[in-house]
């Protein structure tokens with residue numbers, strides 16, 4: 001995928017100047033982790049305390065309808081999801097890559113833009129009917145998030161929304177999440 005302009009579609013409450021500053025903290029890395037993929041590196045944004053706070057505050061607006069838990073997808077979804085849960089005053093649910101949690105677990109396997117993976121949730125972590133907001137840094141093909149939705153629902157949770165820092169336009173991620181509320185702060189045009 002070729003690198004192109006970044007379009008701000010979120011960052012609730014931020015002026016365009018501030019939004020541009022936050023957007024500028026995401027680095028495009030061509031041909032990583034494999035040829036043809038432009039990797040969107042958020043480590044510079046995470047290292048900027050004010051930007052991280054702005055992102056977490058803006059994501060919190062997506063939980064306005066009320067949530068009982070924030071679920072984050074390992075690993076980068078943890079970096080945004082845990083501070084978001086704290087900001088909302090609710091608990092955090094780690095959806096972990098396979099082999100990290102002791103049994104019993106539920107497992108869902110999925111395809112990535114550059115590989116395959118499985119995520120797991122410890123059986124019994126979720127109360128039946130708990131309202132869950134799923135959070136991740138990047139929406140690309142949507143495979144990871146769709147697996148997260150399947151896992152949470154299989155364990156008895158109700159997915160009230162799926163929220164991302166950055167959406168990679170043109171990879172079909174949104175259509176993989178059809179039927180769910182999908183919110184993104186930023187979108188990259190490809």
Ligand SMILES: O=P(O)(O)OC[C@H]1O[C@H](OP(=O)(O)OP(=O)(O)O)[C@H](O)[C@@H]1O
Pocket residue numbers: 073074075076077111112113117136137138139140141142143144145173
């Ligand atoms: O929409 P998709 O095509 O599924 O891609 C998005 C996922 O890919 C990245 O995670 P990755 O699996 O690279 O793991 P990491 O967070 O541990 O770096 C990213 O953090 C999302 O979770």
Ligand SMILES: Nc1ncnc2[nH]cnc12
Pocket residue numbers: 037038039040041113138140141168
């Ligand atoms: N291009 C990309 N950059 C960062 N994270 C990703 N996850 C899936 N595709 C990605």
